[in-house]
Amino acid sequence: MVKVEIVEEKDNSGSPYASSSSSRTSSSVSLSSVESEASVDETLFDRIAALKDIVPPTTRHNISTRIANTASVVKRGSKLIGNIIWILTTSTLLIGLPLALIVEDEAKVEAQEKEMLEQQQGAQQMMAPSLYPQPGSESGQPKALVPPGF
Numbered sequence: 311m312v313k314v315e316i317v318e319e320k321d322n323s324g325s326p327y328a329s330s331s332s333s334r335t336s337s338s339v340s341l342s343s344v345e346s347e348a349s350v351d352e353t354l355f356d357r358i359a360a361l362k363d364i365v366p367p368t369t370r371h372n373i374s375t376r377i378a379n380t381a382s383v384v385k386r387g388s389k390l391i392g393n394i395i396w397i398l399t400t401s402t403l404l405i406g407l408p409l410a411l412i413v414e415d416e417a418k419v420e421a422q423e424k425e426m427l428e429q430q431q432g433a434q435q436m437m438a439p440s441l442y443p444q445p446g447s448e449s450g451q452p453k454a455l456v457p458p459g460f
Contacts, residue, residue: 311352311360 362370 311356 365373
């Protein structure tokens with residue numbers, strides 16, 4: 311806060327507004343000392359609170375009403391956004407997650423069926439006689455046993 315001191319002037323020259331040059335410099339010196347002392351002791355909140363007296367009451371009321379309305383709109387908007395996010399999250403968990411698990415299980419079953427079919431086809435190819443005869447063998451006559459080196 312600012313200290314206010316009543317300074318009595320020694321010069322009574324008839325005009326209350328007349329002042330000598332020495333009193334002007336002494337008052338400016340005293341004002342600078344008051345400013346430096348006030349800036350040390352005073353916080354920003356104190357300075358803003360002191361501005362309350364400068365702003366007229368109707369303007370203060372308008373400002374506070376606008377701030378209250380803005381806060382109300384922000385509160386309602388954030389509550390609405392929160393509800394929408396909650397609905398989307400729970401819907402995803404209740405519908406999307408089981409659906410994703412079922413689709414994954416179906417893909418596994420299809421992969422297993424495909425693998426079993428390929429195994430069956432491979433076994434049938436190994437059991438079936440060869441369509442291409444090996445060179446040097448005749449299909450009708452069995453070959454005699456030949457010892458090595460002959």
